[in-house]
Amino acid sequence: TTGRVTFTLNGRRTSLVVDNRTSLLDLLRERLDLTGTKKGCDAGACGACTVHVDGRRVNACLTLAVRLEGAEVTTIEGLARHGGLHPLQRAFVEQDALQCGFCTPGQIMSGVACIHEGHARSPDEIREWMSGNICRCGCYVNIVRAIGQAAR
Numbered sequence: 342t343t344g345r346v347t348f349t350l351n352g353r354r355t356s357l358v359v360d361n362r363t364s365l366l367d368l369l370r371e372r373l374d375l376t377g378t379k380k381g382c383d384a385g386a387c388g389a390c391t392v393h394v395d396g397r398r399v400n401a402c403l404t405l406a407v408r409l410e411g412a413e414v415t416t417i418e419g420l421a422r423h424g425g426l427h428p429l430q431r432a433f434v435e436q437d438a439l440q441c442g443f444c445t446p447g448q449i450m451s452g453v454a455c456i457h458e459g460h461a462r463s464p465d466e467i468r469e470w471m472s473g474n475i476c477r478c479g480c481y482v483n484i485v486r487a488i489g490q491a492a493r
């Protein structure tokens with residue numbers, strides 16, 4: 342079955358008919374051309390698909406699109422929309438916190454939530470918050486540094 346869902350996506354009202362089984366991740370990537378949100382495991386285990394729903398981080402692969410009625414969704418594409426990079430994006434560049442970049446959108450969306458929710462007071466706290474975001478290139482040390490820098 343299908344249903345209509347209306348929500349705010351990166352500041353814009355979005356309304357479309359979706360199959361009840363469609364994940365937010367597939368909706369973003371396959372119907373809305375927002376491919377910054379990555380598909381790693383498609384099973385809630387890697388964090389590559391992290392976005393914000395009503396200001397909280399979620400795994401887009403585990404979120405059904407039909408559940409988003411009235412919600413406010415922000416993806417990596419929406420983070421820099423006020424002109425220029427978000428401070429955490431700048432910190433990732435300055436701290437050299439990426440190699441291939443595949444995990445980076447998810448790392449940044451998770452990192453922004455880490456800072457906003459007050460979990461960036463120490464490297465240990467950041468590491469714990471970020472433990473669901475896997476980086477196959479092993480950039481963890483610099484990712485933690487970048488989040489620490491942006492939190493100051």
Ligand code: FES
Nearest residue numbers: 382383385388402
């Ligand atoms: Fe969603 Fe891996 S793709 S957690």
Ligand code: FES
Nearest residue numbers: 440444476477478
């Ligand atoms: Fe390559 Fe993280 S930068 S997976």
